[in-house]
Amino acid sequence: MWGVNRTDRLYAIVEELRAVSPRLRTARELAARHGVSVRTVERDISALQQSGVPIYADVGRRGGYALEKSMSLPPLNFTAAEAVALAVAVARAGDGPFAAAGQSALRKILAAMSQRNADTARELARRVRLLESPEYIAPMPVPPEVEQAVVARRVLRIEYLDAAGSLSEREVEPVALLHGSNGWYLLGWCRLRDEPRNFRLDRMKGIELTEWTGPERTIDMCRPGEPVHEVRMISLG
Helix, strand or coil: CCCCCHHHHHHHHHHHHHHHCCCCECHHHHHHHHCCCHHHHHHHHHHHHHCCCCEEEECCCCCEEEECHHHCCCCECCCHHHHHHHHHHHHHCCCCCCHHHHHHHHHHHHHHECHHHHHHHHHHHCCCCCCCCCCCCCCCCCCHHHHHHHHHCEEEEEEEECCCCCEEEEEEEEEEEEEECCEEEEEEEECCCCEEEEEEHHHEEEEEEEEEECCCCCCCCCCCCCCCCCCCCCCCC
16 A cells, blocks of 8 residues: 555545544554555545545544444445546536535545456556646636535625626525536526526625525526526436
């Protein structure tokens, strides 16, 4: 395990903890296994925990780290091609909603795959490239406050710059995220106008997630005056 990069080491740590769960591995044991310092292992564990991997620490005399068995995935029979297909989808969605969650999910899937299949997937991934034009301008990523608002139906308070250049304060009940030629939009119920509106994310100059929960709404229309396009739904199969 000596000399591997940090990404591979993180995957290997999760796989090792999954394999021995519910038994513990100490930071010293993991450091010796991966040829790094104890402090480096502690930083790695902290990074994994922050990304959502359910690792807990036992601080007793014989303490160490363990992966919560009830929250981990069993071994998965993903092929290398299936894993790389997911990795490509996550990479292409870098500016989309829940991009960080997609990265976290991919790490969990790789950790639950057999070591042989995971290694094959990583090798195959090295043979896939995504090219971008030098003129390509990445659209604005979806702000985390907007993601949280859509998940929990929390009302957003925003400062919005409309097409005419006028700045106004709005309270918006989020309904859905839409992707169009100008990037991502938030479809929601505008309390100021008392009607449904599309809000371009790059025109939001201030975003505050409030404590209020909006009602469930079904909105099938776009803002009056904006072209209506066919909406392609996201499916989980």
